[in-house]
Amino acid sequence: MSGIHDFTLASARDALKARKISAVELTNAHIDAIERLDGQLNSFITRTPDQAREAAKAADETLAKGEGGSLCGIPLGIKDLFCTNGVRTTAASKILGNFVPPYESTVTANLLRDGAVFLGKLNLDEFAMGSANLTSAFGPVENPWKRKDSDAKLVPGGSSGGSAAAVAAGLVLGATGTDTGGSIRQPAAFTGIAGIKPTYGRCSRFGTIAFASSLDQAGPMARNLQDCAILLESMAGFDPRDSTSVDTPIPHYESALKRGVKGLRVGIPKEYHVEGIPAEIEALWQQGMAWLRDAGAEIVEVSLPHTKYGLPTYYIAALAEASSNLARYDGVRFGERVGAPTLDGLYEASRAAGFGEEVKRRILIGTHVLSSGYYDAYYLRAQKVRTLIQQDFLKAFENVDVLLTPTAPSGAFAQDEKPTDPVQMYLNDIFTVPASMAGVPALSVPAGLDARGVPLGLQLIGRFFDEETLIAAGHAIEQAAAFHHRPTIHAGVSA
């Protein structure tokens, strides 16, 4: 445990402050790792090594003066859904072509303000639509983990699959993700890292390419919750340019790690014991309860009666919004244009060529549920059910402080095991979607390996804007689980 790739974000920060290592050294080591490993992983869509070296140099100058923000000199990867000034931003779609935004998203601007060094833009499912990172126009991302018994390429989860893979493989010290129905938590679980989906409104959506506006929320992905806490504190904050961002103080999340869980009431939603869930997932869940109980928490069964409606209503609400949000990609002002003699022809040709299969499927579903004659039956109903789901959580939180559930119904599956039925694929989000629908914060921490040696995660769900309690409970699991496994493909492992 002494190599440069053994650093966590927090320990790298401390080493940089103490000048035990320079930002340039740290950055170069990560750029080297990306060059060595990312040909295989494909976690980056755009690499920005020159910019990163410049930024690292500047960070060293700042650090030399004893100054610098919380992330000064820390190499990060940015999900390619965040617009970055002067750096191509694709949403992993062909339709954006070589779109280079002349503006910076608020979240990445906050990270830059605190001194972060960006190594590039990370791969994802096209427009964040997917749970396996198989829908990217820039090719699938490979999970750095391998099963014990096979060399099959595993998916990293999605949609923040590039972020998850890059963090897990040690290509970056942390990454931004976005979570609409589980897009941070599920890939974090699949790659053995930590990820937080903050409360809706905690991080500004300004400059982040929209999938489903009422659900999209940016969050951190890193090796552990301490790293996530450091990142979240930088990313979060009120932004007058996002009407749905909330003006409430940003706590020092890192301090929450030490709080412990003594006396904490942990709810176990009985409806999450779904049929067909693998025994080892159920066993891990039980283990999680035991760890928290041992650490002083009280385990309480709770009911979230509308859980079973979470997935179908999510796919109505999210896709309705997506169908409208993606209307702007029409080939008229930016991105790819396929010429045609008429305006409608231009739309049809540009959108047919620019969007992938899954995105088209979702636009069609979303358009359908908003159509005259179907709106009441689908969209309006889904909105009502969404309110009920939210009330489920509010009611449960009258009695408990956090909820504990599995993050995903399985570990990472192989790329060629991808379900052919899209609905089967959507089931990956079954445990993550309800918290998204309610807008409450949730996180995933690595908790163990399955029988084939692939990581599994546990999810904690908390009260609105109470990320601190989540972090405290999550850290208790981290300590108990002592998850120090490493993936097969890792920067610290010499080939």
Place this chain on the structure above:
Amino acid sequence: MSYRITGSTGEWEIVVGLEVHAQVVSEAKLFSGASAEYGGEPNTHVSLVDAGFPGMLPVLNQECVAQAVRTGLGLEAEINLFSRFDRKNYFYADLPTGYQISQFAHPIIGKGKVLVDLADGSTREIGVTRLHLEQDAGKSIHDQDPTRSFIDLNRAGVALMEIVSEPDIRSPEEAGAYLRKLRQILRYIGTCDGNMEEGSMRADVNVSVRKPGETEYRTRCEIKNVNSIRFVMMAIEVEAQRQIEVWEAGGTVDQETRLFDHVRGETRSLRSKEDAHDYRYFPDPDLLPLVIEQSWVDELKAALPELPEAKRLRLEQEYGVSRYESSVLCVEQAIADFYETVARGADARLAANWMLGDFFAALNRTGRSIEDSPVSAEGLRELLGLISDSTINGKIAKEVLEDMVETGDSASAIVERKGLRQVTDTGAIESAIREILAANNDKVEEYRGGKDKLFGFFVGQTMKAMKGKGNPALVNETLKKLLSE
């Protein structure tokens, strides 16, 4: 008298409702900080939000909300403390996001009314169904290149108020009067400049016809985007005619959207109901519901200027002018203000008379508006003062006003310069009259013989001899005295 169109099967009544799109007077657009000013080089008043760039989000401009509330107050309408923005989805090249942000299910303003004055002196109340805020689209320009269209997004995102009337309008005249009154109210409150040439006020006209006495409405057609009051009135007339012909030929009117061609004087089908867009309205998830406080509405109400109806009544009462005079003076706030400046410190009725007569004539002749009038309110008041204190008579005053318009000199300066001071010296008047009578002995005989009408002749001759400067009352009095000698 009710307006009726006579067809081959008898009389028809028309039923009209208007949807007016009024551009909100504001510095910035409804959801972005870009300038909302009219004109400018193409695509210079455009923010990344207006252009629908990825990740851009709308932020509501509070001033536009205040303008909508003020307008609602001016229409004596319900102000909805809860309203919401929806997305109206459709694809068009000048609609960058692929949806227009509008208020579909929950508009900010509910039911209100507009009182319209008709030519026969009667007044009618036209109901307002609702007013909502929405974004304007950009402009597509098709006539600059044979194969390509150009897009100007300066207008994209500018705030509009869509003001929907009840189907209460029964004649082209009422439609015109409604639009004029609405424009007057908007201009008074300062929420829309009402400039139809620049497109800051446009109307969609819903027209149907029915037999007098029918209680149900028949199918209506919507005529889109008519941009002058005159064209609205013409469009109603020709569309009603068309529908009557369809009904009378045994056909049925189809619900459709039509365009008015003022050159040909006809309406043409744009799209049928079957081709109507499915706008897939749903609440815009980028914006929170709009919740406003009653106390804020009260503040806006307290700061509202005097509205046309109230002003008209007050001028009648305060200055003793007629209802007609008052309503003409109140057409524009600036005219009413001008009038009040003149009338305070002058004979108020004389002031009304002069403004509506010679003063407006002078404005028309010079092509000036009240704002850049060649004669100031103070200048006109001085002129009227000279009439009231008998320095000059009315006839001379007309001449002085013309001089004022031309030279910009003050009334008293002109009177002095031209020596127009009225002659009130009875001796001078008497000698002038004696000369006239002596030169017209025959007429004097006739007058004394009973031909009273000749009195006017003597007055005219006397005034002519005195170059118009004789005091009319003294001239009359002296003439009577000398003729009866």
